[in-house]
Amino acid sequence: MSDAIPVNRIKGVGEKTAALFGKINVYTIDDLIRHYPRDYETYDAPVSVREAVPGKLQTIYGQITAIPNIKKVRNLSILNAVLKDSNGESIQLTFFNMPFLKKVLKPGGFYLFRGLIQQRGIHKIMEQPRMFTWDEYQKKTGRLLPRYALTKGLTNQTVQKSVAQALEYYPPEKEYLPQMILQKYPMLSHREAIYALHFPESREELLTARNRMVFEEFFSFLLVLRKNKELAAKTENHFPMYETADTVRFLEQLPFPLTKAQKKVWGELREDMGSPYAMNRLIQGDVGSGKTILAVLALLMCAANGYQGAMMAPTEVLAVQHFETISGYVKKYGIAFRPVLLTGSMTAKEKREAYAKIASGEANLIIGTHALIQEKVEYSSLALVVTDEQHRFGVRQRETLAAKGSEPHVLVMSATPIPRTLAIILYGDLKVSVIDELPANRLPIKNCVVGTSYRPKAYEFIAKEVAAGRQAYVICPMVEEGESEDLENVVDYTEKLRAALPPSVQVAYLHGKMRPSDKNRIMEEFAAKEIDVLVSTTVIEVGINVPNATVMMVENAERFGLAQLHQLRGRVGRGEFQSYCIFISTSEAKETMERLQILNHSNDGFHIASEDLKLRGPGDIFGIRQSGEFAFVLGDIYTDANILKEASDAVEQLLVSDPELTDDDSLALVNYFKEHTAVNVVDFRTI
Numbered sequence: 001m002s003d004a005i006p007v008n009r010i011k012g013v014g015e016k017t018a019a020l021f022g023k024i025n026v027y028t029i030d031d032l033i034r035h036y037p038r039d040y041e042t043y044d045a046p047v048s049v050r051e052a053v054p055g056k057l058q059t060i061y062g063q064i065t066a067i068p069n070i071k072k073v074r075n076l077s078i079l080n081a082v083l084k085d086s087n088g089e090s091i092q093l094t095f096f097n098m099p100f101l102k103k104v105l106k107p108g109g110f111y112l113f114r115g116l117i118q119q120r121g122i123h124k125i126m127e128q129p130r131m132f133t134w135d136e137y138q139k140k141t142g143r144l145l146p147r148y149a150l151t152k153g154l155t156n157q158t159v160q161k162s163v164a165q166a167l168e169y170y171p172p173e174k175e176y177l178p179q180m181i182l183q184k185y186p187m188l189s190h191r192e193a194i195y196a197l198h199f200p201e202s203r204e205e206l207l208t209a210r211n212r213m214v215f216e217e218f219f220s221f222l223l224v225l226r227k228n229k230e231l232a233a234k235t236e237n238h239f240p241m242y243e244t245a246d247t248v249r250f251l252e253q254l255p256f257p258l259t260k261a262q263k264k265v266w267g268e269l270r271e272d273m274g275s276p277y278a279m280n281r282l283i284q285g286d287v288g289s290g291k292t293i294l295a296v297l298a299l300l301m302c303a304a305n306g307y308q309g310a311m312m313a314p315t316e317v318l319a320v321q322h323f324e325t326i327s328g329y330v331k332k333y334g335i336a337f338r339p340v341l342l343t344g345s346m347t348a349k350e351k352r353e354a355y356a357k358i359a360s361g362e363a364n365l366i367i368g369t370h371a372l373i374q375e376k377v378e379y380s381s382l383a384l385v386v387t388d389e390q391h392r393f394g395v396r397q398r399e400t401l402a403a404k405g406s407e408p409h410v411l412v413m414s415a416t417p418i419p420r421t422l423a424i425i426l427y428g429d430l431k432v433s434v435i436d437e438l439p440a441n442r443l444p445i446k447n448c449v450v451g452t453s454y455r456p457k458a459y460e461f462i463a464k465e466v467a468a469g470r471q472a473y474v475i476c477p478m479v480e481e482g483e484s485e486d487l488e489n490v491v492d493y494t495e496k497l498r499a500a501l502p503p504s505v506q507v508a509y510l511h512g513k514m515r516p517s518d519k520n521r522i523m524e525e526f527a528a529k530e531i532d533v534l535v536s537t538t539v540i541e542v543g544i545n546v547p548n549a550t551v552m553m554v555e556n557a558e559r560f561g562l563a564q565l566h567q568l569r570g571r572v573g574r575g576e577f578q579s580y581c582i583f584i585s586t587s588e589a590k591e592t593m594e595r596l597q598i599l600n601h602s603n604d605g606f607h608i609a610s611e612d613l614k615l616r617g618p619g620d621i622f623g624i625r626q627s628g629e630f631a632f633v634l635g636d637i638y639t640d641a642n643i644l645k646e647a648s649d650a651v652e653q654l655l656v657s658d659p660e661l662t663d664d665d666s667l668a669l670v671n672y673f674k675e676h677t678a679v680n681v682v683d684f685r686t687i
């Protein structure tokens, strides 16, 4: 089987390359085959200067007009040349640290240059374009060349070659879907689809291949969901619990009353946990709608009934935040929690101490990341598991944690706004509670979508808010290797921002590559108001709660999905202060502006998701992915909603004809679940 064959069996993949592959989680040939391209580069016919569109990667053919000139700026050598096309119109080419080109680019010579077209005032320019001969270019024209996620030292070409070889190990007859499904829903074979995803002949073929793999992905996910639902429906309530004076007193002491929607959900939770069957419920509510307090109430009821509860967060920063909030409640209100934190970055000694408290029952509330599901953790009486942001976890993790107790209650929280029809499919294994109103003390966030020239004004505004005692976030995407240099880099950006703001303003940064303990420290300092402005990548996207922050400024807003931008915006407007969101877009292209205007005009996550869906066509592979909802590799629940429905119907049909999946026709599928321990599906317990 190709699954278990290590990548170093591939010709040309030595120990060093194998180690690099390891860095991007590719260990076996199967991993490599499933390392799908991030996108595809297309080499279209060259355009004239007039036709060139700023923001697009394009190729221009023309003549170099004069000897290029070289400027020196500190250590940097900047070479400028002018390229004139057949209409006599010119574009400026700029090269950094490539002084030798001065000799290569001959005045009067004809060349092809490919690069990102940029607008500077009335002129168009290309920075660091690639140069081609006609022959070279012709060979690439019209093809779709895969571009893979890489790591330093690993080139796209190496990945391409290795994938091509890996595919040779892939048996042609490989198929997972039962014949009865393939007959009903004609599609490419599994192998054809995999091949075409890496090396498509055309855009049409790529789309067909992608849709086939999306179907497979949804189909297996939904089948598992259905099976789990059957199991859950039969799970007895081993931990019946009832309201005690603790939650009532806690609610009386809180500085705010619950909203009507929160009260209703609290009622549903109490009913579930006292019912004859174990709770399996999802709380869905827009960003900032107050889901956390409901989880805290459920956990408090659990503790007051003498059991243990666990709260699993998608990131360490968030786990620490929950721990701090709850420890604060214990101090302030004297409630019955004995909380303990368990995260990956704790020292071995700290972890041992935590394990001991969990095993003895000394801790009755355990808060952490996926460290909570590691083998070493033994619970004494785990009765309730809360997972925050369900989509950040594979179903498997949730189940593993559940398996550590003897079938505890499960409560899942999500801020993903999805239409009801999709929710029924995707949360098929859960009962759903909805929080459909925000706390009454909130003022609607004021938004603006602007170009980069607005930056100085935005900085001034941030300085003003800070002077008034508030705080701000500035989001800029990380520079990924091979991506345009134009993206703002967090560290450099922070320097620039420091220089632009008054010296008294404390600016710090946060990004995904920092050590978890450093991230935690920065977040704690921000929460304690020792930092005024936090420059960050999207690591702060979910769950962060600092109600004193009132400004969210997002650089390169055009690069994010709307749902993700809405999540980011949700970090402000969480308290009584008027909050503001500034979306800066480097592209003023019509579609981009139209998309961002949706956010400008609405603060309602549900409305935004559905408007976004209208703008983007189904199966838009090149479109911006939404954030990692449901952790599907290829599928997007919004744009692939049709495939999702089809896959859901197909699952029904299969289960009608073969409910226990014991027919020969289902064998490949059953094996698939056994083989693929790492994919986002569980090998459900009946198999």
Ligand SMILES: Nc1ncnc2c1ncn2[C@@H]1O[C@H](COP(=O)(O)OP(=O)(O)OP(=O)(O)O)[C@@H](O)[C@H]1O
Pocket: 256, 257, 258, 259, 262, 285, 286, 287, 288, 289, 290, 291, 292, 293, 414, 415, 439, 440, 441, 542, 543, 544, 545, 547, 570, 574
């Ligand atoms: N009924 C209420 N009235 C006033 N404030 C509330 C109410 N419920 C919760 N809050 C406060 O609102 C803020 C946001 O709540 P919470 O963190 O629970 O939101 P959330 O739904 O988890 O949001 P997100 O999805 O963004 O993480 C918190 O500071 C919380 O204390």
